[in-house]
Amino acid sequence: MAEPDPKDSPGAATQDDGGLQGLAAELTARVPQLLEGTRSVGTGLELRSTLDRICATAAELTHARYGAIGVVDEPGDSLSDFVTHGVPDEVAHAIGRPPDGRTGLLGALIRDPVPIRLNDLSADPRSAGFPRSHPRMRTFLGVPIRVRGDVFGNLYVAEKRCGAPFDDDDLHMLSVLATEAGIAIGHARTYEAARQRERWIDGSVAVTTALLSGGDAEDALTVVAEQARRLAGSAAGIVLLPAEEGGLEIVAGAGDQPSTSLGVIIPAHSPVVAALRRGEAVFVDDAATDPRVITRLADRFGPQMLLPLSSGGRVLGALSILRKRGERPFTESERTLATQFAAQAALALKVAETQRDRERLAVYEDRDRIARDLHDLVIQRLFATGMMLERAQRRSAVPGVQAGVGRAVDELDVTIQEIRTAIFALQQEPAEAPSGLRTRVLREINMAAVPLGFKPTHRFLGPVDSLVGELTGKNLIAALREALSNVFRHARASHVEVSVDATAVLPDGRDAVRLCVADDGVGIPDSGRRSGLRNLARRAESLGGASRYGPGEEGAGTTVVWEAPL
Known part of the structure; x- marks a missing residue:
């Protein structure tokens, strides 16, 4: 007699029913957790915080020790961002650079975005192995992140x-x-794109304000370079203008060492110059290896955008934006925004040039009018007065009167000669004197009012224009620009005060100028980047000065102090 099948026994049925009921109960218990997780993922528009919440929710729902999300870049062949959950900071630091998704299992998920579930990660032939210090991982689950057929990335646990x-x-x-x-x-991407466009628009407004303020042309071009560098998140921004020998000369720059490249000329036979002169933009993924880039200046850089500053079919110059070697190339949206920024800057350059020509013409007309009035009215009257005095001299019989009148006639002759010299000088082209430091400080304050939404207050102590030297003045303006940039990027302030004190004294007794930028914002966080503050310190130390920062009065906001010898 055959033994009964265990599956047909009542006890077995009860056991299976209990297993199914347990599974159903578990799923029922996890549904609210799943709904709560998806709700938490959908809140917030900051991309980085969104990715962090996704990783944490994924790991929690699947009872996984580790979670990660890789965001695919615009071309769709590698990862532009990689966020992890469960990996301690010190371990992540020891692992080093995050994966780029070009090889291994993560690369396979990008090339073929379908779910992958592995019981032994190391046994899969697509696995490229783990770097040193990487946590041990055996089981693996990855799914693509899609929206309307577009793959945004992959979610892993x-x-x-x-x-x-x-x-x-x-x-x-x-x-x-x-x-x-x-x-x-x-x-989040839509929000980030909108914010990015807004920042580029604010940068264009700041550039237009600088160019049309009627100040020093070199300072205005430096503003173009600085705004382009800041908005693109790059290492350097450079403005080039046509050189007499036919190439392009670097006339303004912003970066860690902008002055080292000033005056460098990219020769006319360079393929890059030829393209820019035709009004074509040039995009380079690695400036150090691209054959179109022939200057040694590019050896320190990687991705680069070279954009013509053209308006109305006329190329006025070029704008170069460079990132450090090894950094990611510029995305398509960044290229588009930078191209639009360059076009706006070129239009502002052209309008500023026209405005300066108009102002120069008005000066010429005014000087010509003054010269005519001096020649036709003043000199003629002086000449007539001299003739009357000479007649009176001849008629007078008093020797003292004759001598006194003679001296008066001689003085009139000298005066007529001096006026004629002044008339000649008025007919010459006026020398363009650079703007004083006070004017340049006010220009930076007016430009900062655009992104801040309000105008900072200002205060000057001492004869700033006459005491502060040119080199110190240029660095002070750059420091002020950096400090104000930090305020509107990080401080969330409602009030900013800028003071420039030309009567300050350094600890060693040297006369100095002190710049102080104080805001009522949220203060400087305990952790985060300090590159802008380090730039301020380097500028001051290169001149023999110093820079410091800390909480403002009563511990609120931030105060940045920058000082250097006169």
């Missing part, structure tokens, strides 16, 4: 806490989460 492999329920929940994550990333 690894090393399930209970030691079991990821199951269909984990895959289903991760897929649902990936759908919500795709929507959140899409919203």
